[in-house]
Amino acid sequence: MPRLTKPMLFASPEECEQAFYEALESADLDALADLWLHDDEVCCTHPGAARLVGFPSVRASWASILAGGPLPIRTLARHVFESPTLTVTSLIEEIVVQQGSVRQLVHVLASNAYLKTPAGWKMVMHFGTAAPQGQVVEASQSQGTVH
Amino acid sequence: MPRLTKPMLFASPEECEQAFYEALESADLDALADLWLHDDEVCCTHPGAARLVGFPSVRASWASILAGGPLPIRTLARHVFESPTLTVTSLIEEIVVQQGSVRQLVHVLASNAYLKTPAGWKMVMHFGTAAPQGQVVEASQSQGTVH
Numbered sequence: 001m002p003r004l005t006k007p008m009l010f011a012s013p014e015e016c017e018q019a020f021y022e023a024l025e026s027a028d029l030d031a032l033a034d035l036w037l038h039d040d041e042v043c044c045t046h047p048g049a050a051r052l053v054g055f056p057s058v059r060a061s062w063a064s065i066l067a068g069g070p071l072p073i074r075t076l077a078r079h080v081f082e083s084p085t086l087t088v089t090s091l092i093e094e095i096v097v098q099q100g101s102v103r104q105l106v107h108v109l110a111s112n113a114y115l116k117t118p119a120g121w122k123m124v125m126h127f128g129t130a131a132p133q134g135q136v137v138e139a140s141q142s143q144g145t146v147h
Numbered sequence: 148m149p150r151l152t153k154p155m156l157f158a159s160p161e162e163c164e165q166a167f168y169e170a171l172e173s174a175d176l177d178a179l180a181d182l183w184l185h186d187d188e189v190c191c192t193h194p195g196a197a198r199l200v201g202f203p204s205v206r207a208s209w210a211s212i213l214a215g216g217p218l219p220i221r222t223l224a225r226h227v228f229e230s231p232t233l234t235v236t237s238l239i240e241e242i243v244v245q246q247g248s249v250r251q252l253v254h255v256l257a258s259n260a261y262l263k264t265p266a267g268w269k270m271v272m273h274f275g276t277a278a279p280q281g282q283v284v285e286a287s288q289s290q291g292t293v294h
Contacts, residue, residue, distance in 0.1 A: 011214045017224050043237040043258075050279055051256050053235065065205065079188050079200065081260050081271050086230035089163075090190040090198065090272060109198050111258055111274050113228050113235045124228050125237060127258050129276035132197055 008034050013087035013114035016121040020112070024071040032066070033059050037115060037122035047108055047130045058126075071095060085116040092131065107131035155181050160234035160261035163268040167259070171218040179213070184262060184269035193195050194255055194277045203271075219243060232263040239278065254278035 008031070010016040020140040023032040031107055036042060036055060045051045046057040046065070052058050065071065078091040113125035155178070157163040163182055170179040183189060183202060190207040192198045193212070199205050212218065225238040240255040260272035 041228075043226050045237075045256050045276070047276075048279060051224075051239070053224075077198075077200075079190055081233055081262060083230040083233035083262075086228055086233045086235065088233065088235050088272060090274070092198070109192050109274075111272065115228060115230075116179075125235065125258065125275075127237070127256075127274060129192070129194075129274075132195060 008057045009120035010035070010122075011120065013082075013089070013116075013121050016114050016123060017089060017112060020123060020126075021073050021075060024066070024073055027066045027070040029063055031064050032062050035123050036122050039124070041124070041129065043125045043127070045127045045129075046051075046130070047128050087121075088125075089114075093128065156267035157182070157269075158267065160229075160236070160268050163270055164259060164262050165272075167270060168220050168222060171213070171220055174211050174213045174217040176206075176210055179209050182270050184264065184271050186271070188271070190272045190274070192274045192276070194275050234261045234268075235259070235272075240275065243288075282285060 008019060008131050010019060019031065019035050023029075023035065036058060038055045040054045042055055042058055043051060043053050044061060046061060049061075054062055072095070074094040076092040076094055078089055081088045090114045091110055091112075093110050095106045095108065098105045107130075108128045109131050110126065110128040112123060112127075114121045115124045135136075155166060157166060166178065166182050170176075170182065183205060185202045187201045189205055190201055191197060191208060193208060199208055205269050208274075211236075219242070221241040223239040223241055225236055228235045228237075236259045238257055238259075240257050242253045242255065244251045244253050254277075255275045256278050257273065257275040260268060261268045262271045
C-alpha cells in the first residue's frame, strides 16, 4: 500500500537524529528509509558487523533489524561537531532488552553523520559498536557542541 | 627537550588524516597531539574500549598505545562526507601485527572527523572497532566522496 504521508524534510540535523531514533522506536522502516540519503556512499556499521556501503544495503539491514520489532533507544552523553552543511554526533545508545522477565540494559557507542541536501538534512552515516561492559562513563555529562 | 619543528598547519582534511596515520607509523606522539584539536569535546574510541572525551584523555590513550611502538596502518575503502569546515571519513584500517615469526593482518572499521580551525584542519573524532573476522568487504572498492 502506498504511504499517504509526505516525505519528511528536516530543518536541522537534530530533527533528523530525533526522527531516526523515533523510527527505530516505532519500527517504522519507511520513515527510517526516508531520512537516509539515497546514495551509494552512505555507510552503516551495526555492532559486531561488517560495514555496509550504499543505501540499498543499509536499508536492507534496518529491515532485518526492525523485523524483530521496535527498538527503543535512549541517547546519552551526546557530543556534536557542526558545520552549516554537515554534522557529526557521538553518543551512547542505551537499549532496554527484555528477555522474558529479565530486563537488561545494553549500551552501544555510536556516531551519526548528517548532510544538508535540497531535501533537508539526511543521514549519511551510522556507526555503532558494543560498549565494553561496565565502562559506560560520563553518561551524566552535559551535552556539548564544537563548531 | 623542546621540539624544534613548528606546529603543523593542514590545508585540508586529507593532509590532516595523512599526518594522523604517519604519526602512528612513526610513533610520534608530539605530531599526533599537534593534529588533534585541543578541546574538551573531542572524542576517541579505540576498539573494545570505552569512549574517551576531551583532549587530555585522548592524548593519554595514544601515549599508552604508542609506548608499544610504531603502528603502521594501511587505509582501505575510504568514503568521505565533506563540507567546507567539517569532514568525516569512514574507512577500513589494515594493521600488520607481528608476533614472533607470525604475521597477522588485523582490520579495524574506523571513522574520523576533522574540523577547520584558524590553525588549519584538526582531528576532532576517531572511532575504531574491530572488524568481524573474514568479513572485510569492499576493500578493493573505489574511493568515494559525498558533498
